[in-house]
Amino acid sequence: MTHARLRLRSRLALRVQRLLSHLGLVVTGPVLLALFHFRFRFSAHDLARVRARYRALRAAYPGPLLICSNHLTLVDSIIQAILLDSLWSYLRHPAALPWNLPEAKNYYHSLSWRLTCYLGRSIPVERGASRERAALAQAQMHYVLGQGDAIAIFPEGKRSRDGRVDDRDFSYGVGQLLNQVPDAKVLCIYMRGMRFGGFADFPRAGERFYLQLEMLAPQSASLGLRRARDLSAQVVARIKEMEGEYFAARDSGRLALPDTA
Amino acid sequence: MTEAEITEKVIALVTPYVKNRKALSNITPDTTFLADLGINSARLVDIVLAFEDEFGIEVSDDAADSIATVGDAVALIGKLVP
Numbered sequence: 001m002t003h004a005r006l007r008l009r010s011r012l013a014l015r016v017q018r019l020l021s022h023l024g025l026v027v028t029g030p031v032l033l034a035l036f037h038f039r040f041r042f043s044a045h046d047l048a049r050v051r052a053r054y055r056a057l058r059a060a061y062p063g064p065l066l067i068c069s070n071h072l073t074l075v076d077s078i079i080q081a082i083l084l085d086s087l088w089s090y091l092r093h094p095a096a097l098p099w100n101l102p103e104a105k106n107y108y109h110s111l112s113w114r115l116t117c118y119l120g121r122s123i124p125v126e127r128g129a130s131r132e133r134a135a136l137a138q139a140q141m142h143y144v145l146g147q148g149d150a151i152a153i154f155p156e157g158k159r160s161r162d163g164r165v166d167d168r169d170f171s172y173g174v175g176q177l178l179n180q181v182p183d184a185k186v187l188c189i190y191m192r193g194m195r196f197g198g199f200a201d202f203p204r205a206g207e208r209f210y211l212q213l214e215m216l217a218p219q220s221a222s223l224g225l226r227r228a229r230d231l232s233a234q235v236v237a238r239i240k241e242m243e244g245e246y247f248a249a250r251d252s253g254r255l256a257l258p259d260t261a
Numbered sequence: 262m263t264e265a266e267i268t269e270k271v272i273a274l275v276t277p278y279v280k281n282r283k284a285l286s287n288i289t290p291d292t293t294f295l296a297d298l299g300i301n302s303a304r305l306v307d308i309v310l311a312f313e314d315e316f317g318i319e320v321s322d323d324a325a326d327s328i329a330t331v332g333d334a335v336a337l338i339g340k341l342v343p
Contacts (some may be wrong), residue, residue, distance in 0.1 A: 128295050128302070131326055157303060171303045224322050225306050226313075 006139040014123075014143060021121040022094045028119055029087040036082055042203070044083050045194060045210045045255070053213055054084045057187060058096055061215070064145035064184040067098050068174055068216075068235050069191055070165050070243065071154035074106070074201050078120070080152060080191055083211050098150035101125050101141070123151075138180065145181045153177070155235045163198035165240040167233075174235050175228030178218070186216045186235060190242035194250075194257055208257060212242050262342055267316075267335050274311045275331070278304045290332025308334075316342050 036042045044050070058065070069080060077100045081090075090097045100117070104124035107113050117124065123140045126133055141151055157171025178184060193207040203209075216238050220230035249255035272288055279285055280299030284292065294300045300308070309325045312318065312334065318341040328334050 169303075171301075172306050225320075225325055226310055229306060229310065 006136075006143050010136070010140065011143060014140060017118060018094065018121065018144075018149070021097070021119050022091075024119040025087065025091055025097070029090070032078060032082060033087060036079070040203070040205045040207070042079070042206075043208045045208060047083065050083055050211050050213065051085055051089075055089065055096075057213070057215060058093070058150075061185045061187075062095070063148050064181050065098075065150035065187055066145075066174060066177060066184050067150055067152040067187045067189060068155045068239065069152065069189040070239050071156055071159045072163065072192065072197075072199050073159070073203050075203070076154070076191065077102070077152050079203070079209060080189065080211070083191070083209060084213075095149050097121060098152040099123055099141075099144050100152050101137075101154075103127060138176070141177060142180050145177070145184055150187075151177070155232060155239065159199060161199055165236065165243050167236050167240045170232065170236045172225070172228045172232045175218075175230065175232035178231045179224070179228050186218060187213055188216050188235060188238045188242060189213045190239055190246055192243075192246060194255075210246060210255070212246065214238070214242065262316075262339075264335060264339060267338050267342070268331070270315060271312070271331060271334050271338065274315060275300070275308055278308060288331055290330060290335065292331045293329055294331070294334075295329070312338060318342055 067080075069076065073079075081097060085093075085096050098121070100120055100122045102108075102117055102122050102124055104126045107117050107122070108124055123137060123144070125137050129137070145151060153174055155170060155174045156166050157173060158166075160166055174186070178186070189211060191209060191211045193203050194210050195206060195208050196204045216235060218231040218234035220227040220234075222230055246255070275294070275298065276285065278298075278300050281297065284297045284299070292298065294305050294308070295302065305328070306325070309320050309328065313320055316338050318338065320337065320341065324337055328337060
């Protein structure tokens with residue numbers, strides 16, 4: 001099912017969701033920022049550089065974008081969005097705020113979470129969904145990418161239980177999306193808490209986040225499923241390399257917490 | 262190639278990916294890859310690609326999407342195998 005075959009009603013629903021999430025940022029944005037800074041006392045390493053780089057990349061690649069990140073906590077998407085750009089910038093440039101693909105089972109069990117996901121510009125996905133439901137979710141992703149929006153996706157298809165990127169057992173969702181939208185660009189992100197880090201439902205208060213971002217142009221001479229696998233493997237491999245670079249920088253002392261530098 | 266030969270090869274190709282090892286001993290044509298054998302959708306893609314390599318066939322994306330059970334796989338391969 002391509003976005004051309006996505007029903008008008010579904011296309012309109014996505015446009016309304018995008019508009020409401022944008023308007024809702026006036027309320028949700030300050031609340032999330034207050035929680036980030038004051039309730040959880042989170043901070044970020046080299047935030048100005050991260051945001052300048054994201055803005056420059058978004059300006060250079062204004063079309064469909066897949067933001068592919070490692071996945072450690074249940075709130076990675078929110079933290080990543082806060083780090084990538086300012087609230088003011090998201091208000092001025094709606095396409096800068098990525099769509100998210102939360103697992104329906106984890107996030108759609110209560111009205112409050114449903115509302116949060118809706119306003120957080122989410123398209124729910126289901127593991128082991130029927131063909132029809134999987135096709136609908138894919139068509140929705142295809143549609144928003146076709147509108148020039150960005151989608152934040154976790155190429156591993158799950159959180160890294162051992163705290164490290166799993167480059168052996170990962171999903172091929174990124175490759176399948178790239179098969180459907182070949183002109184989509186790929187932005188690889190490695191994000192990790194520097195103070196506590198690792199796998200957790202929620203980061204611990206006082207965490208300081210590191211985020212590195214790099215464009216990638218995965219290539220494959222194959223077609224179909226084989227191409228999806230090739231492209232997904234290249235994306236995961238790059239994020240794994242970025243993880244290696246992070247730990248090398250920490251071990252060498254080139255990257256340190258402000259109170260230990 | 263007979264249906265029994267295809268079934269035997271299919272089970273051999275699927276076995277390394279099976280998480281529910283108990284289900285392996287009771288495989289029937291109605292056994293589902295995801296629910297019964299505990300194989301996730303990404304590994305099912307690997308299995309379909311393994312079918313292509315083993316049987317010298319090409320499985321379209323739509324045909325791959327239609328594979329839910331061992332019987333589906335055997336029937337599809339039976340149609341495509343030269």
